[in-house]
Amino acid sequence: MRETLMDAAPHPSFDEAGLPLTALALGATKLYPAPDLARFVLRVRPEDGARAAAAWGLSLPDALRASTHKDRHVLWQGPDEFLLLALTSEKQEIIDRLQAEMGGKPYSLVDVSHRNQAFLLTGEGAQQLLETGCMLDLDPASFPVGMTTRTLFAKADLTLWRRDTHTFHIELWRSFMPYVMGLLQQSAVAA
Amino acid sequence: MLLIDCPHCGPRPELEFRYGGEAHVARPAEPATVDDAQWMAFLYLRSNPKGLHFERWRHMSGCGRFFNCARDTVSDKILKTYPAGQARPSLEALGLAPVDHEVRA
Ligand SMILES: [Zn+2]
Numbered sequence: 001m002r003e004t005l006m007d008a009a010p011h012p013s014f015d016e017a018g019l020p021l022t023a024l025a026l027g028a029t030k031l032y033p034a035p036d037l038a039r040f041v042l043r044v045r046p047e048d049g050a051r052a053a054a055a056w057g058l059s060l061p062d063a064l065r066a067s068t069h070k071d072r073h074v075l076w077q078g079p080d081e082f083l084l085l086a087l088t089s090e091k092q093e094i095i096d097r098l099q100a101e102m103g104g105k106p107y108s109l110v111d112v113s114h115r116n117q118a119f120l121l122t123g124e125g126a127q128q129l130l131e132t133g134c135m136l137d138l139d140p141a142s143f144p145v146g147m148t149t150r151t152l153f154a155k156a157d158l159t160l161w162r163r164d165t166h167t168f169h170i171e172l173w174r175s176f177m178p179y180v181m182g183l184l185q186q187s188a189v190a191a
Numbered sequence: 192m193l194l195i196d197c198p199h200c201g202p203r204p205e206l207e208f209r210y211g212g213e214a215h216v217a218r219p220a221e222p223a224t225v226d227d228a229q230w231m232a233f234l235y236l237r238s239n240p241k242g243l244h245f246e247r248w249r250h251m252s253g254c255g256r257f258f259n260c261a262r263d264t265v266s267d268k269i270l271k272t273y274p275a276g277q278a279r280p281s282l283e284a285l286g287l288a289p290v291d292h293e294v295r296a
Contacts, residue, residue, distance in 0.1 A: 063199060078254035079199050135192075135204040149200065152207060152252045 018178030019117050026188035029125040034118035034169070038091040040084040041077070042098075044107040049082070055101035056084065056094060066148045066161055075148045075161060083159065083171070088113070117174045121184075122167040130160070130168060132187035133180075140165055156180050193267070198274045199254045211247030213237045214259040215279055241265060243287065245279050248272075261285055 013021050024031040044052050053060040053067070058074045061067040061082075066075040072090070075083040086094055091111070098109055121129065127138045133153040136143060140162075148161035156179055158172035172180060193205040219225045219233060238244070244264045249257045261270040261280060270285045282289050 078256050081255060135206065150253050150255070151203075157252050 014178075014181070017117055017174040018181050019119060019174075020181070024185075026121075026129060026184055027125055029121060029123035029129050029188065031184065032120040032122065034120060036088050037113065037118065038084075038086045038088045038094065039111070039113045039116050039171075040086075040094060041110045041112050042074075042082045042084060042107065043080055043110075044082070045105075046079050048102070048105050048107065049080070051101060051105070052098060052107060053082075055097045056086075064149050065146055075159065077150060077159070083112075115173060116171045117177055118169060118171045120163070120167060120169055124166055126166050126168055129184060129187055132190075133183055134160070136160075138162075153180055154183055193269070195248065195260070195269060196272045197250045197253060197256075198258050198272055199256055200250060203250065203253055207250060207252040209249045209251045211249050211257060214245040214247045243270070243282075243285070247275070 015021055019033050020031065021033065023033075042052055050060040053074055056072055056074070057069045058072055059067045059069075061074055061076045063076055063079070066073055068074075071087050073085040075085070077083050084094065091113070095109065098107070130153070131138055134151060136149070136151055138160075143160075143162060145162050145164055148159060150157060150159050152158075153172075156172060156176040158170055158176070158180065161169040161171070163169050170180075194202045195205055195208050196202045197208075216233065216237075219229065222230065225233070242263060242265055244262050246260050246262060247257055248260050249255070257275045258272055259275055259277065259279075260272045262268065263270065270287075271280055273280065
C-alpha cells in the first residue's frame with residue numbers, strides 16, 4: 001500500500017464521505033487517507049480458499065491474519081470470507097483470474113471498492129487513540145503486527161489491521177466515516 | 192461485560208455478538224408432511240429452561256459466523272461454545288452431572 005506521506009494540514013478538508021483529503025494530525029498521531037483501492041469480498045468454501053488466493057498470487061491467510069504479495073493484500077474476515085485489497089488498475093484482472101482458476105467451484109466475488117474507505121493511523125499514540133473506542137486489547141502481545149479483525153469502534157463496525165507496531169490500516173463503510181472521524185478527533189483532543 | 196469465546200476468533204466482548212435463540216431446533220425435512228401442531232411447535236415452542244441452555248449466537252461485528260453455545264441461564268456462565276453444525280456436547284463434556292440437568296431431547 002502506498003502511503004500518501006503529506007504533511008498534516010492544520011485545517012483539513014474532507015471529501016463528501018467524511019474522509020480527510022490530506023493527512024490529519026491527531027495529537028502526536030497522524031491519520032493518512034488511503035489511496036483509492038480495488039476491494040473485493042470473496043466468499044468461498046474453506047477447502048477452496050487456498051486455490052482462490054493462489055489465483056491472485058497470494059497465500060491464504062490464517063485466521064485473524066492478512067497475507068501480502070506486492071500491492072495485493074488478502075485479509076481474513078471469517079472462515080469463509082476474505083477481503084482483497086489491490087490497485088484499482090488490477091480490478092478486471094482479479095475478476096478474470098479467479099474465474100479462470102476456480103474451475104467451476106462455487107464462490108462469490110463482490111466489488112466493494114466504493115463501499116469502504118480506509119485510512120492509516122500512525123504514530124506512537126495510534127494504539128492508545130484506537131483504544132478510546134475499541135474494546136479489544138491492542139497491546140502488541142495480544143494484537144501483534146499482521147493481525148486483522150472486524151470489530152467495533154464505539155458503535156461503528158470496522159476492520160482493523162496492524163501493519164507495524166505503530167501503524168494501523170482501518171477499513172470501514174463510508175457512511176460511518178464522519179462518525180469515526182469525529183470520535184477520533186475528539187479523543188485526540190481529550191488525550 | 193461477558194467475554195464470549197467465538198470458535199473462530201477467540202474471546203471477544205459481548206457487544207460484538209447478537210443472540211440467535213435456541214440451538215438445535217431442526218426444521219422438518221418435509222414441511223408439507225407435518226401437521227399444524229408440529230409446525231407450530233417448530234416455529235414457536237422453545238424449552239426456555241432454568242439452567243443449562245443450548246443457544247445460537249452470531250459474531251456479528253467479528254467473523255460474522257453463527258455458532259452454538261451452552262450457557263447456564265441462572266449464573267449466565269458460558270460453559271462451552273462450538274461451531275454451528277456440531278452436535279450438542281454431552282453433559283460430561285460440559286463437566287455437569289446428569290442428575291442436575293435434564294436435557295430436553
Ligand atoms: Zn468470530
